[in-house]
Amino acid sequence: MTDQIEPAVVVVAAALYDADGRLLAARRSAPAELAGRWELPGGKVEPGEAQEHALVRELREELGVEAVPVSRVPGEWVLKPGYVLRVWRCALDSGTPAPLEDHDELRWLAPADLWTVNWLDQDVPAVAAAAHDFARR
DSSP: OOOOOOOOEEEEEEEEBOTTSOEEEEEEOOSTTTTTOEEOSEEEOOTTOOHHHHHHHHHHHHHSOEEEEEEEOSOOEEEETTEEEEEEEEEEEESOOOOOSSEEEEEEEOGGGTTSSOBOGGGHHHHHHHHHHHHHO
16 A cells, blocks of 8 residues: 655745835734734635635735735745645735734835744745845846
8 A cells, every 4th residue: 555645735825015115914813823923914725726816815805905916936835744835926906905814913024124023933934035036026
């Protein structure tokens, strides 16, 4: 009998930048073990759902905005066993981000302020990659 490898659940997150080059960070309010820490907004891809569609849906649900995925940030990061994080650089299409679901605060962080918030440990390498990707453009 061979071991079958279960496919990882993909979690997509947005590297959402404003016109001034500031990155949007979201502070978790739930679950309790993540509350108070910061992350890139996003969520799980549902079975059969395209990653870009999941990201648009999650940003609509969590922040009340319409966003357009522009390009994927190179890399993939393990969140926990069976879960991987993929980040997309996104453009804000309409709306003003507000913490509607799973977050209690949002901040636009300038490049010099990027490390002034307490990022979730799993998001740190993804945030660094997103910042590097943005700086290259």
